[in-house]
Amino acid sequence: MTAPNQPAATSPAGSIYDLGYRHYEGVRHGRLYAMWSLYVESLRGVWGFGRPTTAKAAPFIILGIYSLLAIVQLAFSSVFAQAMARGDTVELLTYANYFATLSPFIVLFCIAQGPEVVCRDQRYSVLPLYLTRALSAVDYAVAKIAAFTTSLFVALMVPMIALFIGDVLMKADAFQAIGDEIPHFLPAIPASFLIALGLAAISLALSSFSPRRAYSAMGLVAYFLILEAVLASVFAIGVESSLEWTSRIKLLGPTSALSGANDWFFGIRPDPKTFGEVLGADAYLGAALLSVLVFTSILLLKYRRVRS
Amino acid sequence: MRGIALNSSIAVIPEIVSVTLRQLLGRRRAILLLLLATVPILLAILFRLADVHRIGAFTAGIMDAVALTMLLPLVAILFGTAAFGSEIDDGTAVYLLAKPIGRWAIVLAKLIAAVAVTLILTVASAGIAGAIALQPYGEEGAEAARGFMAAMAVGSVCYVTLFMALSLFTRRALVVAIAYWLIWEGLLSSLLAGIANLSVRQYALGVAGGFYKLSANEARVAPSTALTLAIVLVVVATVVAIWKLMRFELPGGD
Numbered sequence: 001m002t003a004p005n006q007p008a009a010t011s012p013a014g015s016i017y018d019l020g021y022r023h024y025e026g027v028r029h030g031r032l033y034a035m036w037s038l039y040v041e042s043l044r045g046v047w048g049f050g051r052p053t054t055a056k057a058a059p060f061i062i063l064g065i066y067s068l069l070a071i072v073q074l075a076f077s078s079v080f081a082q083a084m085a086r087g088d089t090v091e092l093l094t095y096a097n098y099f100a101t102l103s104p105f106i107v108l109f110c111i112a113q114g115p116e117v118v119c120r121d122q123r124y125s126v127l128p129l130y131l132t133r134a135l136s137a138v139d140y141a142v143a144k145i146a147a148f149t150t151s152l153f154v155a156l157m158v159p160m161i162a163l164f165i166g167d168v169l170m171k172a173d174a175f176q177a178i179g180d181e182i183p184h185f186l187p188a189i190p191a192s193f194l195i196a197l198g199l200a201a202i203s204l205a206l207s208s209f210s211p212r213r214a215y216s217a218m219g220l221v222a223y224f225l226i227l228e229a230v231l232a233s234v235f236a237i238g239v240e241s242s243l244e245w246t247s248r249i250k251l252l253g254p255t256s257a258l259s260g261a262n263d264w265f266f267g268i269r270p271d272p273k274t275f276g277e278v279l280g281a282d283a284y285l286g287a288a289l290l291s292v293l294v295f296t297s298i299l300l301l302k303y304r305r306v307r308s
Numbered sequence: 309m310r311g312i313a314l315n316s317s318i319a320v321i322p323e324i325v326s327v328t329l330r331q332l333l334g335r336r337r338a339i340l341l342l343l344l345a346t347v348p349i350l351l352a353i354l355f356r357l358a359d360v361h362r363i364g365a366f367t368a369g370i371m372d373a374v375a376l377t378m379l380l381p382l383v384a385i386l387f388g389t390a391a392f393g394s395e396i397d398d399g400t401a402v403y404l405l406a407k408p409i410g411r412w413a414i415v416l417a418k419l420i421a422a423v424a425v426t427l428i429l430t431v432a433s434a435g436i437a438g439a440i441a442l443q444p445y446g447e448e449g450a451e452a453a454r455g456f457m458a459a460m461a462v463g464s465v466c467y468v469t470l471f472m473a474l475s476l477f478t479r480r481a482l483v484v485a486i487a488y489w490l491i492w493e494g495l496l497s498s499l500l501a502g503i504a505n506l507s508v509r510q511y512a513l514g515v516a517g518g519f520y521k522l523s524a525n526e527a528r529v530a531p532s533t534a535l536t537l538a539i540v541l542v543v544v545a546t547v548v549a550i551w552k553l554m555r556f557e558l559p560g561g562d
Contacts, residue, residue, distance in 0.1 A: 058483060104490050111486060112486075214397075217486070218340070221382060221486060222382070225382075229373060234351070237354055
């Protein structure tokens with residue numbers, strides 16, 4: 001293009017060519033506001049708000065299945081209460097073991113919705129448009145991770161709250177029961193937050209490598225499910241034989257590290273049957289934090305250079 | 309289909325098969341799949357080195373838990389949903405469907421290609437893994453290894469046909485297939501005994517049980533029942549896929 005018009009003196013910084021159209025003269029909200037908008041938009045995208053009903057199906061169905069058992073337990077709480085009055089213990093699912101028991105469903109949520117958050121912008125090449133104005137690449141990545149972490153945190157907390165309500169309803173004196181129950185419930189909040197952050201960092205970092213949702217989903221399946229199954233198999237071989245190092249192998253597993261870290265918040269020891277007896281919960285907490293760090297860095301590095 | 313000569317439809321099948329094979333074995337996918345296929349082999353080497361003196365540990369820990377439950381469905385999902393899915397996504401399906409070829413021939417050709425690659429990959433991987441891990445056990449080990457290969461073969465054919473039929477019904481077949489695999493095959497078929505008769509994994513284990521005595525906990529369906537049900541599943545899924553493709557309308561616009 002030959003010599004574009006000289007930008008007028010009043011032209012705002014950041015415009016590329018002044019083609020003579022009328023200028024925007026309203027308020028400019030700046031970076032933080034742009035990050036906030038991207039955060040809200042991505043959060044709505046994960047749950048399919050503002051999209052057709054079909055886009056809402058996957059997240060809500062998976063969340064429904066994930067929390068189903070907690071809700072069933074809530075429904076049966078009166079039955080359980082009678083059993084407990086007889087002195088039987090019927091705690092099937094607790095705040096502490098819920099994630100470890102039903103993690104495949106929350107992983108399924110990551111596989112279905114994680115690629116949704118980052119792939120579309122690359123597939124339709126709109127990423128450079130985001131980054132020409134107020135947002136920097138780091139802001140973009142932070143807003144996306146924050147949005148997916150929030151979604152996962154909500155998904156993880158729904159069954160926790162259902163369990164809380166169920167446990168409170170079981171007791172005769174509700175106010176007394178709330179006071180008793182809160183100390184058990186509180187560790188679920190930081191634990192769920194760490195799990196959400198860990199899963200979000202992994203999901204988005206791996207998804208960002210392919211603009212196609214299908215390939216991203218396969219990558220997540222390979223990392224979350226196949227790696228976990230292989231590690232479980234190696235661990236089982238170690239139990240059958242005299243290998244030493246296999247009892248530490250679960251540190252590498254994405255969901256098992258998070259599940260061990262979850263145990264740390266509740267102050268219990270990871271189940272020796274699946275985690276071995278060598279390492280305590282603090283080792284898994286370390287592994288989980290390290291994985292958050294590594295995958296967040298991968299995501300940030302990935303967006304350092306953006307192809308248009 | 310009326311007006312389309314049967315012979316010309318049959319004659320074109322090898323052509324579609326070879327085109328599909330080229331589509332399926334793209335560079336990235338091929339690398340991912342080779343990595344997946346080496347997993348059971350690496351585990352078998354570890355099994356051999358670790359000196360585990362029990363065939364049961366191999367059949368349960370590596371054959372069932374990793375190869376049959378995890379790797380096989382994943383490979384089948386990749387090939388089964390991509391055989392039609394990538395053509396629909398890329399917009400090349402229109403060139404195929406506009407040709408004067410019977411739709412049944414297209415389905416059969418796609419099926420042959422997807423089943424062939426899945427079958428070769430998984431059965432070869434199972435054979436090598438079985439040979440490495442079970443070689444010290446003599447005849448009994450050989451029986452178990454043959455059972456392992458048969459299970460992978462039955463599982464491949466069933467899963468690929470099923471996922472291909474699925475990919476004609478929804479454009480998000482991949483996620484639906486993964487959900488089916490995790491929830492139905494993974495969770496429910498091990499929790500509820502009645503579902504065993506409707507689970508591909510159980511068919512595969514049942515057929516394996518015909519070669520080598522698996523524990524009753526693992527193989528819940530008798531070998532002959534498993535094989536019959538597997539054949540019924542494949543035939544029904546193929547017919548449904550043909551029926552759906554005959555009524556298939558190309559998504560307009562994009």
